[in-house]
Amino acid sequence: MIELSRVSKSYAKSGVKAVNDADVTVKNGEIFGFLGPNGAGKTTTIKLMTGVLKPDSGTVSIDGIDMAERALDAKRRFGYVTDNPELFARLKASEYLNFVADVYGVDTADRRERVERYASLFEIKDVLNASIGSYSHGMKQKLLVTASLVHDPDNWILDEPMVGLDPRSSFNLKELMRERAAAGKTVFFSTHVMEVAERLCDRLSIINKGAILFTGTLAELKTRGGSDSSLEKLFLELVDDKEEAKA
Amino acid sequence: MKVYFSLAALYIRSFYNLPGKRAPGAKLDGKKIGKLVGMTVLVLFLLANLGVMFVGLNLGLYESLASVGMQGMLLLNAVVMATVMTLIIGFLTSLSTYYLNDMELQLLAMPIKPRALFAAKFTAVYVSEAIFSLFFILSAMVIFGIKEQPHPLMYLWGTLAAFLVPIPALAACYFVQVPLLSVARFLKNRQTILLVGGVLGLAMGLGFNLYYQTMFSRLATDPAWIAQNMAGPESLVAQAGRAWPPAYLAWKAMSQPASAQAALSLLGMAAFCLSFLAAAVLVLSGAYAKSLVGFNEVRLRRLGARTGEYLDRNLRRGHAFGTLVLREVRMMNREPMYLLNGPFIIVLMPVIFGIMLAAQKDAFLSDPDMAGLLALLQSGGGAVIAGLAGAFLGSGTSITCTAVSRDAKALPYIKSLPIKAGRYFLAKLAHGLIFGVFGAVAGVGLLTWALGLGASDAAAGLAMALGLSALVNMAGLWLDTANPRLKWDNPMAALKQNPNSVIMILGTMGLIGGAGYLAFSQGLSSWQAAAWFGLVPGVAFAALLAAFPAYAERRLAAMEV
Ligand SMILES: Nc1ncnc2c1ncn2[C@@H]1O[C@H](COP(=O)(O)OP(=O)(O)OP(=O)(O)O)[C@@H](O)[C@H]1O
Ligand SMILES: [Mg+2]
Numbered sequence: 001m002i003e004l005s006r007v008s009k010s011y012a013k014s015g016v017k018a019v020n021d022a023d024v025t026v027k028n029g030e031i032f033g034f035l036g037p038n039g040a041g042k043t044t045t046i047k048l049m050t051g052v053l054k055p056d057s058g059t060v061s062i063d064g065i066d067m068a069e070r071a072l073d074a075k076r077r078f079g080y081v082t083d084n085p086e087l088f089a090r091l092k093a094s095e096y097l098n099f100v101a102d103v104y105g106v107d108t109a110d111r112r113e114r115v116e117r118y119a120s121l122f123e124i125k126d127v128l129n130a131s132i133g134s135y136s137h138g139m140k141q142k143l144l145v146t147a148s149l150v151h152d153p154d155n156w157i158l159d160e161p162m163v164g165l166d167p168r169s170s171f172n173l174k175e176l177m178r179e180r181a182a183a184g185k186t187v188f189f190s191t192h193v194m195e196v197a198e199r200l201c202d203r204l205s206i207i208n209k210g211a212i213l214f215t216g217t218l219a220e221l222k223t224r225g226g227s228d229s230s231l232e233k234l235f236l237e238l239v240d241d242k243e244e245a246k247a
Numbered sequence: 248m249k250v251y252f253s254l255a256a257l258y259i260r261s262f263y264n265l266p267g268k269r270a271p272g273a274k275l276d277g278k279k280i281g282k283l284v285g286m287t288v289l290v291l292f293l294l295a296n297l298g299v300m301f302v303g304l305n306l307g308l309y310e311s312l313a314s315v316g317m318q319g320m321l322l323l324n325a326v327v328m329a330t331v332m333t334l335i336i337g338f339l340t341s342l343s344t345y346y347l348n349d350m351e352l353q354l355l356a357m358p359i360k361p362r363a364l365f366a367a368k369f370t371a372v373y374v375s376e377a378i379f380s381l382f383f384i385l386s387a388m389v390i391f392g393i394k395e396q397p398h399p400l401m402y403l404w405g406t407l408a409a410f411l412v413p414i415p416a417l418a419a420c421y422f423v424q425v426p427l428l429s430v431a432r433f434l435k436n437r438q439t440i441l442l443v444g445g446v447l448g449l450a451m452g453l454g455f456n457l458y459y460q461t462m463f464s465r466l467a468t469d470p471a472w473i474a475q476n477m478a479g480p481e482s483l484v485a486q487a488g489r490a491w492p493p494a495y496l497a498w499k500a501m502s503q504p505a506s507a508q509a510a511l512s513l514l515g516m517a518a519f520c521l522s523f524l525a526a527a528v529l530v531l532s533g534a535y536a537k538s539l540v541g542f543n544e545v546r547l548r549r550l551g552a553r554t555g556e557y558l559d560r561n562l563r564r565g566h567a568f569g570t571l572v573l574r575e576v577r578m579m580n581r582e583p584m585y586l587l588n589g590p591f592i593i594v595l596m597p598v599i600f601g602i603m604l605a606a607q608k609d610a611f612l613s614d615p616d617m618a619g620l621l622a623l624l625q626s627g628g629g630a631v632i633a634g635l636a637g638a639f640l641g642s643g644t645s646i647t648c649t650a651v652s653r654d655a656k657a658l659p660y661i662k663s664l665p666i667k668a669g670r671y672f673l674a675k676l677a678h679g680l681i682f683g684v685f686g687a688v689a690g691v692g693l694l695t696w697a698l699g700l701g702a703s704d705a706a707a708g709l710a711m712a713l714g715l716s717a718l719v720n721m722a723g724l725w726l727d728t729a730n731p732r733l734k735w736d737n738p739m740a741a742l743k744q745n746p747n748s749v750i751m752i753l754g755t756m757g758l759i760g761g762a763g764y765l766a767f768s769q770g771l772s773s774w775q776a777a778a779w780f781g782l783v784p785g786v787a788f789a790a791l792l793a794a795f796p797a798y799a800e801r802r803l804a805a806m807e808v
Contacts, residue, residue, distance in 0.1 A: 011807050050663040054804050075665035082660050090581035091574070094561045101562075102570035103664050112562050126550040129557055131581075134547045 002026040002078070002155055002186055007048055007058030018044040020210040021058070026155075026188045031181045033201035034190040037239060041210040042190040043083055046159050049188070050080050062155055076104065078155035079148035083163075083190075085140035089133035093124070093143050096132060097150060104151035111150055118146040121172050137164040145173065156180060158189040162196060174200055194232040208239050250359055254367035261737070262344065262371045289749055294382075301386040308478050309390050311470035317479055318395060323498040324478040325387030326408060327488040329380045333413040335451050336379060338420045340372050342444045345424060346542040348737060361536035366528050368535075369417065376413035384409040388501070401504035404513055408497035411516055415493060415523040425531045429538040436542070438583045445587035449595055492519050571666070571674035572681075578653070579646065579678070584739045585653065589644045593686035596640065597693050629694075630704040630711070630773030631766040634780065635759050637690030637712025638719075642759075644686065645742060647679035648723030648751040651731035652741040658733070658808040668803045669796030672728065676792075679720040687712035707773035710781030715758065718784040721791045723751045728802050 004024040026032040047053040060067040062074040101111040119125040122142035205215045225234045388405045488494040496516040500509040695705040
């Protein structure tokens with residue numbers, strides 16, 4: 001379970017209020033989608049969730065463990081796929097996986113088995129000897145996904161994971177998300193792709209300009225919007241409404 | 248033309264890391280002003296350092312030339328030296344910036360004429376060359392001006408000449424590099440290029456040092472020798488100067504500044520130099536743009552049937568702290584720019600000095616002038632010298648003082664992992680100390696061998712080297728934690744354009760110079776020196792180390808990446 005309660009964050013340097021009083025609760029066994037236009041505050045929210053940034057106010061907890069008080073314990077309980085796969089270009093993929101597994105304290109047999117499974121699924125198994133710098137964008141993304149699961153976490157947090165994936169990999173990733181949710185684990189991901197959100201999410205939130213405009217199921221969103229139109233339409237209406245109200 | 252100007256501005260800004268235009272409304276606050284002032288002071292300090300060296304060199308030459316009445320040769324010498332130095336520095340700069348990064352491939356995809364692209368690159372490299380050349384020729388002119396009171400027009404001709412001197416030099420560099428990189432595929436790799444460039448650069452730096460040392464060692468005893476061999480009419484420099492038209496013409500203009508001849512000479516020089524530029528742009532532009540393609544290629548070898556075996560062998564549990572240190576080492580050593588400016592120095596410097604010493608050791612120690620020095624070495628001075636050399640090498644890797652900046656891109660991810668902040672930073676310190684100890688041992692070992700020191704002197708020297716270098720490495724990490732450079736788009740910027748590394752290099756020189764001065768002026772015995780410069784810094788290191796993790800944790804939490 002992931003819980004953000006009344007979380008706000010302004011960047012000190014730019015003074016931008018990136019997240020404003022946000023509440024997010026992701027329950028066990030749920031796939032939760034996080035939608036919003038560019039610069040809405042999705043990545044910032046995820047960084048608050050993963051302890052990369054410290055909120056100005058509000059609390060973050062993972063499986064009931066408070067991030068501010070027991071950061072290390074909380075961080076052991078999730079796997080995180082960042083929005084920037086350009087990391088550690090000089091390391092070999094196998095070295096990177098070992099590094100992550102060592103940090104989480106995964107033993108040799110478990111890491112071997114999990115890497116085998118996910119690297120085969122995403123078809124990067126026979127290039128794990130290569131340096132990450134020689135990977136394509138999508139291959140890096142798949143490596144990040146593999147690394148994020150090497151300790152088999154109960155919570156999975158992904159920042160725009162579909163970007164750069166080919167159709168088969170994208171399909172496999174979605175299957176994996178469903179499988180984990182079915183096993184009672186939480187999956188939280190941000191995306192711009194409405195069709196994915198529509199078909200995959202149990203619940204979703206829409207964020208714009210740092211404020212969460214809606215949280216609930218797709219059916220609830222349709223009731224609220226008063227129409228049976230696509231998520232895309234509802235999303236645009238919701239985001240535009242607020243824009244007009246402000247203007 | 249407009250495209251050329253904006254491209255040149257873009258290149259210059261990214262080469263020299265100049266700030267872009269300030270956003271309207273953004274105010275200069277106290278911290279920014281402080282940074283600006285700090286950087287200005289730093290730049291002035293570096294320029295002053297260079298100035299002192301150049302002035303010293305030219306003053307030495309002037310005096311030896313004046314002793315035989317040939318002071319006029321000083322200006323020719325300056326122009327030739329500026330030409331040679333801009334050729335060398337230009338070669339290294341143009342090589343290391345030949346292909347900057349993938350941004351250039353995007354430029355290739357835009358409707359930009361290759362001519363504009365090449366000319367813009369040329370301009371950006373030229374800027375630093377011109378400054379360097381001006382600096383050098385100016386220092387010769389000022390000395391000549393004060394001593395000989397020539398017509399003030401000399402300064403004008405000299406300044407103009409200084410701007411022209413680097414042009415053919417740089418054009419020549421590209422005339423070599425463009426064909427070379429168009430043909431030799433194996434060179435089309437930033438890593439190879441940087442390695443080649445780095446080794447060449449170090450070798451050239453050493454050569455220059457040798458030149459400088461030779462001159463100053465003879466200055467007191469034999470100025471006529473210098474005049475004869477290094478700058479006189481029959482010297483190699485003078486012959487080269489007469490054979491190379493721009494140098495000869497510049498010298499002509501500066502020697503008879505008030506004559507009509509002077510203006511004509513300079514005009515001739517300008518025509519000569521600019522024709523090189525025109526030729527380079529006309530001939531090379533197309534080939535240059537073409538040669539940029541393929542720089543970012545990498546090889547990807549598939550494991551195939553060996554996959555299982557590979558994973559069995561390589562996916563193994565490692566030590567929790569060791570894995571952090573290993574990551575630091577790999578991330579640094581596999582980035583050629585980092586390797587060359589960091590760990591590589593402590594391997595290469597001792598090797599080169601070792602070879603030089605091995606060749607000259609006997610002559611060096613049996614020189615009668617060295618008797619006084621030998622006596623000094625026997626009374627504890629040897630331990631101090633060895634200790635300081637070790638401290639210098641052990642502190643010279645720039646590992647810790649750029650450790651946080653280099654890792655800027657990975658910080659968001661690292662912060663999401665269950666790693667204690669203190670351990671993460673201690674891994675960085677450990678990385679620095681591993682190479683620090685290596686440098687200290689290499690430095691002390693080399694001098695112990697060269698000076699024939701006994702075991703107790705060597706041990707005292709090692710204590711100093713370890714204490715001082717540990718302290719410097721700790722201080723460097725503290726500095727980069729307090730004020731890291733987190734925003735960059737080229738890894739080079741995290742090290743080379745990081746004020747922290749400059750501050751630490753200067754600070755180390757100050758510390759070592761100060762320690763040496765104190766040790767010799769107080770006539771410390773080797774054990775006293777070991778206590779003062781080994782034990783005391785060691786205690787300071789321990790004190791800093793104890794306070795560091797808590798501080799680092801607070802700083803890391805505050806870094807908004
Ligand atoms: N490191 C930073 N420093 C200062 N401001 C930042 C930083 N990162 C993001 N911001 C600002 O915070 C706001 C939210 O950005 P964020 O990256 O969270 O958006 P996002 O929803 O993830 O957008 P996208 O869909 O483009 O990924 C933006 O206004 C952005 O400019
Ligand atoms: Mg984002």
